Every structure is written in structure tokens, then in C-alpha cells.
Amino acid sequence: MLAPFALCGCSGVQSALDPAGDESAIVANLFWVMVIGGAFIWIGVIGTLLFAISRRERPVSDAGAGRLILWGGAVFPSVTLLFLLAFALWLMPGLRPFATPADASMTVEVTGKQFWWQVAYRLPDGSRVAAANEVRLPVGKRVEFALESDDVIHSFWIPALGGKMDMIPGRRNRLSLLATKAGTFRAPCAEYCGTSHALMAFSAVAMEPSDFDAWLAAQAEPAAGVSGEGREAFLRNGCGACHRVDGTEANATIGPDLSHVGSRKTIGAGILPNTEAAIASFIANPGAIKPDAKMPAFGALPAAEIDAMAAWLKGLE
Amino acid sequence: MIRLLPREVESLWTLFTAPIVWALHFLICYVGAAIYCAKPGLLGLDFAAVRLGIGIVTALALALILLSTLLAWRQWGFGTYDPPHDDATAHSRRRFQGFATLLLSGLSFVAVIFVALPAVFLTECLR
Numbered sequence: 001m002l003a004p005f006a007l008c009g010c011s012g013v014q015s016a017l018d019p020a021g022d023e024s025a026i027v028a029n030l031f032w033v034m035v036i037g038g039a040f041i042w043i044g045v046i047g048t049l050l051f052a053i054s055r056r057e058r059p060v061s062d063a064g065a066g067r068l069i070l071w072g073g074a075v076f077p078s079v080t081l082l083f084l085l086a087f088a089l090w091l092m093p094g095l096r097p098f099a100t101p102a103d104a105s106m107t108v109e110v111t112g113k114q115f116w117w118q119v120a121y122r123l124p125d126g127s128r129v130a131a132a133n134e135v136r137l138p139v140g141k142r143v144e145f146a147l148e149s150d151d152v153i154h155s156f157w158i159p160a161l162g163g164k165m166d167m168i169p170g171r172r173n174r175l176s177l178l179a180t181k182a183g184t185f186r187a188p189c190a191e192y193c194g195t196s197h198a199l200m201a202f203s204a205v206a207m208e209p210s211d212f213d214a215w216l217a218a219q220a221e222p223a224a225g226v227s228g229e230g231r232e233a234f235l236r237n238g239c240g241a242c243h244r245v246d247g248t249e250a251n252a253t254i255g256p257d258l259s260h261v262g263s264r265k266t267i268g269a270g271i272l273p274n275t276e277a278a279i280a281s282f283i284a285n286p287g288a289i290k291p292d293a294k295m296p297a298f299g300a301l302p303a304a305e306i307d308a309m310a311a312w313l314k315g316l317e
Numbered sequence: 318m319i320r321l322l323p324r325e326v327e328s329l330w331t332l333f334t335a336p337i338v339w340a341l342h343f344l345i346c347y348v349g350a351a352i353y354c355a356k357p358g359l360l361g362l363d364f365a366a367v368r369l370g371i372g373i374v375t376a377l378a379l380a381l382i383l384l385s386t387l388l389a390w391r392q393w394g395f396g397t398y399d400p401p402h403d404d405a406t407a408h409s410r411r412r413f414q415g416f417a418t419l420l421l422s423g424l425s426f427v428a429v430i431f432v433a434l435p436a437v438f439l440t441e442c443l444r
Contacts, residue, residue, distance in 0.1 A: 062399070078427050085431060089438040 013186045016159040020181035020206060023162030026091050033087065041080070048072070095163060096175075107144045108135060112154030112167040114193060115200035115290060116256050116269040121216060122146075129220045130244065132256035133269045136205045138212040139182050145175040155191035158204040164190045179206035184265060195292040201270025222247025223260050223316040230312025233305045237298065245316065255295060263317040280310035331392070332418050334385040335425035342378040342429050346371050346436070354442035368436045375433040382426045389418035 011018040019025040060068070111118040121129040135158075137143045147156050149167040156175065157164035160183070165175040189200040207215060226247040234240070240250030246259035256269075264274055268289055272278035282289055283306050284299040298306065352359065353367045390396075392415030402413035 066400075074423070082427075082431070082434075085434055086438075089435050092435075092438060093440060 013184065014159050014188065018160060020179060020183050020185065021158075021161030022178040022180055023095055024160055025180070026094050027163060030088060030091055034084070037080075037084070107146055108137070109146045109148070110135065110156060110167070112147070112149040112151075112156070112189065112193070114151050115189070115196040115293060117200075117202045118150075118253070118256070119202075121219075123216075127220065129216060130246075130253075130257045131219060131260065132258075133202045133266070134205065134264045135187070135202060136207055136212060136215060137177065137179050138209040139179045139206050141209060142176055142178045145177065147173040147175060152193050153191050154189050154193045154200070156187070157190040158185055158187040160185040161204060161206070166191060182206050182208055186270065188270070196290045199269070199271050199290050201266075203265040203270065205265070219260055223262065225262070225312065225315030225317065228312050228315050230308040230310075230315075233309050234312060237301065237305075237309075239309075242295070258313060259316060261316050262314045274314070276307070276310045276314045279313050280306050283309060329414070331385070331388065332414060332421065335382045335418070335422040338378050338381045338385070339425040339428050339432075342374060343432050345374050346432055350436075350442075357442075364441050368440075371433055371436040375429060375436075378429045379426060382422055382429065386419060386422040386426070389415050389422055391415070393419055 016024055017028050017031065019028045106124065107122040109118075109120040109122060117133050117135075119131040119133070119135055121131070123129070145156065145165070147165055147167045148171070149169045151169065153169070154167040155164050156167055158177065161179055162175070162177045165173050167173065183206055185204045185206070187202050187204050189197055191197075193200065223246070226245065231248060234245070235248060235250060240248065240252060242252050242255035244251050244253060244257045244259065246257075250258075261267075261279075262274070266272060267274050267278045268282050268286075271289060272282065284301075285297045286293045286295040287297060349370060350367060353362070353364070393412055394415065398412050400413075400416055402409045402416060
């Protein structure tokens with residue numbers, strides 16, 4: 001009866017058992033070897049227990065018991081653990097591949113902040129494309145991640161693509177991932193980082209390389225809708241003191257880069273669907289959606305003005 | 318070699334020989350690898366030299382533990398007497414200590430191999 005619930009974890013956008021990357025495939029493989037091996041050992045132990053109970057009237061000799069303890073209690077576990085350890089260690093170089101910068105098609109810098117993700121794509125030609133709360137990567141190309149934190153320890157984890165790596169203030173940790181299947185995956189913050197830790201996530205999108213190149217080229221330019229209505233309200237209300245929108249004078253990096261916020265999968269770092277209504281509710285009262293978020297509430301503004309800003313932001317694709 | 322130490326040694330120290338070798342081996346492997354990975358240019362060595370060093374230390378540690386095992390086996394009486402060795406006599410006490418030393422030596426032997434095993438598979442530190 002519990003099986004359907006247990007199997008829910010085996011697929012979906014945030015499952016390490018539904019691999020779409022090189023590294024997560026190794027993790028899933030290791031998991032299944034351990035589970036199936038563990039099941040056999042469990043059956044063996046319980047079988048021995050039942051056998052022992054069934055023949056309690058006819059105890060084995062001291063010598064027989066000694067042999068059983070030596071072989072079943074010392075030799076068998078030692079040899080089994082030796083093989084399991086060797087198997088796991090043998091997988092390790094593939095789990096944390098030592099990509100040199102030359103191997104990696106590009107470096108993605110991700111900085112953890114309470115409670116969102118600053119993202120920057122560093123291209124081989126030296127240019128930099130800023131984004132936030134979403135990481136895109138080309139299928140079949142190894143991508144190097146440079147992981148940092150601005151405040152407390154966060155942890156970067158895209159379960160469908162690979163293992164987690166902590167983001168530690170003052171350190172620059174490396175991780176390299178290779179997506180093997182296109183798709184959109186959810187990536188939660190995997191280290192408790194404050195009140196809204198559970199509300200801190202991002203979407204990871206693995207795209208075909210040609211689609212990815214086109215997408216990245218579009219990200220490097222201002223969004224088409226940047227001169228639309230709502231822009232004045234955004235700038236007049238001081239949003240540019242924290243946010244950057246490419247193509248306007250808003251150029252701050254305290255909050256997420258909003259240059260192409262309309263094309264992202266979610267709003268508020270993985271919390272709300274990307275709709276005008278969700279953007280408007282976030283502007284009006286971020287603390288209600290994301291407790292302890294640094295952004296102040298703008299609920300005192302006229303609703304029409306908030307709606308105009310939300311519509312403009314949604315148009316930044 | 319079996320006659321290296323007097324047969325009637327009355328000391329608890331022989332009991333700890335193998336675990337101490339295990340502890341020292343553990344420290345040398347982990348501290349050595351940690352220093353190499355933090356300061357790769359310190360001695361101008363590459364990671365292959367670290368792995369070779371771990372191999373040499375491991376061979377040495379296993380040899381010492383084998384020696385301790387042989388002495389313990391002798392102290393136990395080469396298996397002539399069966400456990401539990403719980404009589405209140407000097408003879409029984411010696412057999413008990415020999416048997417306990419033998420078991421600890423076996424544990425330490427396996428543990429030293431487990432500690433050294435990563436060096437067989439890992440070829441570089443991740444920085």
C-alpha cells in the first residue's frame with residue numbers, strides 16, 4: 001500500500017533517481033546497487049534469525065557457533081564492505097570530474113544570497129551575462145560552476161543533474177555538471193540558511209546547444225519590452241537602487257537582476273508561478289511570500305501602479 | 318621472529334600495538350593528503366608521489382600489524398586452548414590477553430586497508 005508513495009520519489013523535476021545528467025546517473029546507479037545489495041543482506045539476516053528461532057530446541061555446538069560468528073560476523077561483513085567501498089571509490093572520479101577550464105564550455109558563477117541566487121555566465125570570449133534564480137545549460141557540454149556565498153552557507157543542488165556542493169562565504173567552490181537530457185528541473189537550497197530557506201530554489205533548464213546559444217545571445221541584449229509602459233513607475237519608485245534591468249538606468253546588484261525576468265520559470269526564486277498577478281503580489285508584500293526577504297513592501301503604492309510595473313516586468317522576456 | 322619477545326611478557330602494552338599502528342597510519346594518510354591538497358607546491362611533488370607514499374606507509378603498517386598478530390597468536394598458545402579464558406590464573410589471563418590482541422590485530426589490519434583504499438582510485442584532489 002505504501003509502494004505508490006515510496007515510488008513518487010523516483011521521478012519528477014527534483015529527483016536524483018530520475019537522472020538527466022552524467023553525475024546523477026552514477027549516484028542513482030550507486031543507490032540501486034546499495035538498496036538491492038542491502039535487501040539481500042536483510043533477507044539473509046532475517047532468514048538466519050528465523051532459522052535460529054525454529055531450532056532453539058537443538059542448539060549448535062560451541063565450535064559451530066564460533067565458526068558462524070567468525071565467517072558470518074567478521075569475514076563476510078569485512079569482505080562485503082571492502083567491495084562496497086571499492087565500488088563507491090571507483091565511481092568517485094566520475095562523480096567529481098576534474099574539469100580544467102579548457103574542458104568546460106563556459107563557467108557559470110552562482111552566488112547564494114538570502115534567499116535567492118545571483119547567476120552570471122562567463123563565456124570563453126571573456127564576456128559576462130547576468131541573470132538570477134535560473135540556470136540554463138546546454139545538453140552534452142560540460143559546464144563548470146563557480147559557487148560562492150555573500151552571507152551564510154547555502155548549498156547548490158540540482159538533484160536531476162548531480163550531487164550537491166556547499167556555497168561558503170569567502171570560498172569559491174567548484175562543481176562541474178554534464179546534462180545528458182533536455183528538461184526543466186527544480187533545484188532547492190540544500191543547506192539551512194535562514195527563515196526562508198525552504199522558499200529558496202531555482203529552476204535548472206537543460207537545452208539543446210543551438211537553443212541554448214540563441215537564448216544566451218538574447219540574454220546578453222536588453223529585453224524587447226524594456227521601453228514599455230510601467231518602466232517609469234519602476235524607476236520612479238527606486239527599484240533601480242537594488243535591481244538591474246538591462247537597457248535602463250537601473251543597474252544595482254543588491255537584488256536579483258530583472259533584465260529578462262518575464263521569461264523565467266518562476267518568481268521569487270522558485271516560489272510563485274511567473275504571472276503578472278504573482279509579480280504584483282510580490283511587489284506589494286515580499287515578506288508575506290518570503291519571510292525575512294530584504295526587499296521592502298511597496299503595498300502603499302496605488303494598485304494601478306503596482307499592476308503597471310508587474311505587467312512591464314512580465315513583458316521583459 | 319617468534320622468539321623476538323620473551324614468551325612470558327606481562328604487560329598490557331602489547332594489546333595496543335596494532336590499534337596504535339592503525340591510528341598513526343590513519344593520521345599520516347589523512348594529514349599528508351590534506352597538506353598536499355591545500356599546499357600542492359610545498360614539496361614539488363605530484364599526486365602520484367602522495368599515492369606512492371600512502372602505499373609505502375600502508376605496507377609498513379600492515380607488516381607491523383602482522384608482527385603483532387604473530388606475537389599475539391603465540392601468546393594465545395597457537396589456538397591450543399579455547400576461549401573464554403576466564404579462570405582466575407596467570408595462565409588464563411595470558412591466553413585471554415593473547416586472544417584479545419589477536420582480534421584487535423585482525424580489526425586493525427582490515428581498518429588499515431580500508432583507510433588506504435581511496436589512494437588506489439583517486440588520482441587528483443578537487444580544488
